Amino acid sequence: MRVDGGHEQRFIAESRGVEPRRLDLTPMIGSLHDWQARVNRDLLANDLPLEGIELGSELAQQALEFQEAVRQCLLAWPRQWTQLVPAQQLADAFDDKVLMLVFGKFNAGKSSLCNFLAERFAARGEPVGYFRVEGGRIVDSDQPFQEGVTETTANLQGVRLGNELILLDTPGLHSVTADNAELTRRFTDSADGVLWLTSSSSPGQVQELDELARELHRGKPLLPVITRSDFYDEDEIDGEIVKRLCNKTPENRALQEADVRARAQEKLRSMGVDVALLNAPVSVSVHVARHEGGSGAAMAAAGFEALYAALLAIAGPVLRYGQLKPAAVLLHHLDEHVAADLREQLRPRLSVLQRAVEQAEQALPRRRDMFMALVWRSVVPGLPALLERHAAARDVAAVRAGAARLLDEALARAGREAFVDFELVFPPSPPLQLEAGVGYHALGDLVDDTGLHAALQQALRERLDTLADGAQAHGRRALDRLSQEASRLDAILACHAQELCALASSLAHA
Template structure:
C-alpha cells in the first residue's frame, strides 16, 4: 500500500486481509461444562437444612426461600442457554467474517453510521449487502437502513461492507420498546467487537455506561464513537443569513471526548471493571461529511480519519476474541445467567438470614428467662397446698413427685408457647424434681406447765424452711430445664448459620474456579 494512503484505505485493506484462524477451544468448553455440573452438585450438597426449626420461624422461612431460589435458578439454566441459540446461529453464519455490533441509545445515529460506512466501502469498489433477521433467519434486503431522529430500527439488521466485515445495527438496549431492547441484548454475544455510539447532544449517559461495563466485563473490544458532532452556524450566502451545518470545533470535540472518557472511567472503576479496556472516544459527523461531498478533506474534518485509525487499533483484539468466541459465549452464560444471577440473588439473602439468625439468638436469652419465670409463677402458688396436703404424712418425696408432674406440664405449655418457632425434645433425665437439701417438715413445739411440771408439747407442723428450700430447688430446676430447651433452640440456629456459611463458601469457591477458567481462556499463552 502507498505510504500516503489514507487511514480509510488502510482499514479497508486490513479488512480484505482478515484471516480467521480456528482455535481449539474444546478443552476449555469441557472444563466449563464440568464447572457447571460441579456447581449444581455444590448447590445440592449445600442446601440449607432447618432441623430443629419449625416452618414459621423467620430463619427457616428465609432458608427455605433461598433453597427454592437455588432450585428455580438451576431449572432456568437450560432455558437461558437455549435463549442464546439465535446469537450462536448468527455467529456461525458469519464464521468467516468479523462482526461488529453497533450499540447505543435509540437516537445515537446507528443506522446513519452503518449506511455511511457501507457507502465508503462501495466507493472503494467493495460489494455491499444489507440483510435483516426474521424468525432467526438471515434475509437479504435490497434496502438501505432507514434513518431518522426517532427510533426507526425495529429489528436486528445488518450490512456486509466487503467480504469479511459485518455491521449489526440494533434497536438499542435503551429502546423505546422492551421488545427491541431484549432483541439487542439477545444478539450481543454474536459480536466480536462493539462500537458504542452515543450522540454528542447527550454523550455517555449513565445507563449506556452500565451496559458498556457489561461488554467490558466480557473482555470484548469496544470503541466509543460520539456521533452527530456538528452544529448549525449562521453564515451569509448571497447577502442573506442562513444556517449551515458545520463540524464542531476541535476544542469542543476534545472537551466532549474527555468528558465521556472521564465519566466512563469513573463509572467503570465503580463497577469493578478495568478502565484500561475502554478505547479513547472518537467524534464524527456523517452528515457534514456527506454534505461536503466526502472529499478527503471533508472526511478528515468530520473525524473519519481518526475513526478509521481507531478501528485499525481494535482489529487484532477483535480477531482474537473471534477465535475464542464459542468458549466466551458459554463463559458469559455461566458468569451472567448462572453464577451472576445466583450470587446476586443468594448472597444478600444469606446476609439477611445471618441477621435474622443473630436476632433469634439474641432473643433466646430473654425467652429463657421468660419461660422460667412463667413456670415459676404457675407452680409456686400450688406449693402451700401441697405442703398442707402432705403435712400429716410428712412425705417430702410425694411432694417432689407432685411437683415433677406439675412442673413438666406447666413447662411444656409455656415452652411451646414462648419458643413456638422451635422443635424441642425434652431431656427425660432432667424431668424428675428433687430436693437438694435436708429440709423437712418440722414440729411446732410450745412450752407448757402440767401436773408433772414444765413440759414441751407439739401443737402443729412447721414447713416454712421446707417451703423456702423447695422454692430454691424449683428455681434451680427451672433454670436447668429452660437452659436445656434454649440450648436446643440455639443449636438449631447455629446449625443453620453453619450451613449458610458453607453455602457461601461453596459459591465463592465456584466463583474462584470460574475466574481461573476465564483467565485460562484469555491467556496469551493459549491464543
C-alpha cells in the same frame, strides 16, 4: 495525516484477510460447565439443619426461604441458559465474522455511516450485502438502510462489508419495541466491539452508555465516533449567497474529541468498566465526504482516514473477543446469572440468617431466666395444696411425685413461651429428690409441713436449674449447627465466586 486513502485501502484489505485464528476453547468451556456442576452439587448437598428449631419460628422461616431461593435458582439457571441458545444460533450465522455494533441515539447518523462505509467497500469492488432481522431470521435485502428523520430505523439491520466484517445498525435508542429490544439484545450479545455514535451537535451524552453496560462489562472495545461533524457556511458565488456544508475545523474536532474522551472515561469509571476498552474518539462527516465525491483528500478531511486508522487499531482486541466468544457467552451466563444469584440472592440470605442466629444466641440467657420464672410461678403456688392433700397420710413419696407432675405440666408451656424458636421435649420428670428425714412433722395435733415445703422448693429450684441449663444448651446446639452449616455454605459459595473470577481471568489471558 495521509491523504491518499491509505488507511481505507489497508482497512478494506485487512478486513478481507481476517481469518479469525481459532483457539481451542474446549478445555475452558469444560471448566466452566464443571464449575456450574460443582455449584449445583454443593447447593443440593447442603441442607440447612433445622433439628431442634421450631418450624414456625422466624429463624426456621429464614432458613426455609434460603432453601426455596436455592430451589428457584437451580430451576432458573438452565432456563436462562436455554434462552441464550437462539441468540447463539443467530450468532452462529456470523460465527467466523467480526461483528461491530453501531450504537447511538436516534438520528445519530448510524444508518448513514453504515451506508457510506458500504458504498466505500463497494466502490473498491468488495461484496456488500444488506440484511434485516425479522422474527429472529436474517432476511437479505438489496436496499441500503433508510436514512433521515422520518425514517427512524425500528428494526435491527446489518450490512456485510467484504467477507469478514459486519456492521449491525441498531434501532435508535428509545425507538425500540419490546420485541425489538429482545432481538437487539440477542444480537448485541454476539457483537465483538462497539462503535458509539454521538452527534457533533451535542456530543458525549454519556448516559447513553448505560445501555451498553452489559457489553462493556463483557470487555468489548468501544470506539466513540462523533458524527455529523460539519456545519453550514455561507459563501457568495456570483453575487448569490450559497449555503455550503463544511467540515468542522480540526481545532473544533480536537476539542470535541478530547471532551467526549474525558466524559466517556469518567462514565466508564463510574460504571466500573475497564477504561482501557475506550479508544480515542474520531470525528467524521458522512455528508461532506459524500458531497465532495469521496476523493482521498476529501475522505481524510472528513475524518475517514482517522476512522479507518482507529478501526484498524481496534481490530486486534475485536478479533480477540471474537475468538473467545463461545466460551465468553457461557462465562457471561455464569457470571450474570449464576454468580450474580450467589452474590445477590443466596449469600445475603445466609447473612440475614446468620444475624438472626446471633440474636437468638444472645437472647438465650434471657430466655433461660424467663423459662425459670414461668415454671416457678406456675408450680410453687400449687405446692401448699399438694402438701395439704397428702398431709393426713404423711405421704412424702406422693408429694415428691405430685410435685414432679406439677413441674411437667409447667415445663412444656413455659418451654414454648420462653424458648419460642426451639422445639423442646421434656421427658417425664422423676419424683423430686429430698434429703433423708425430710417430711411431715407432728406439731401437737397438727401436722407441720414447713420443712417439707422448704425442701420441696429447694429441690424444685435445683431440678429447674438443671432443666433450664439443658433447654439453653439444646437451643445453643441447634443454633450452632445452623450457624456452622450456614457459614460453611457461605464459604463454599464465596469460594465458587472466586473460582469463576479465576476462570474469567484465565479466559482473558487465553
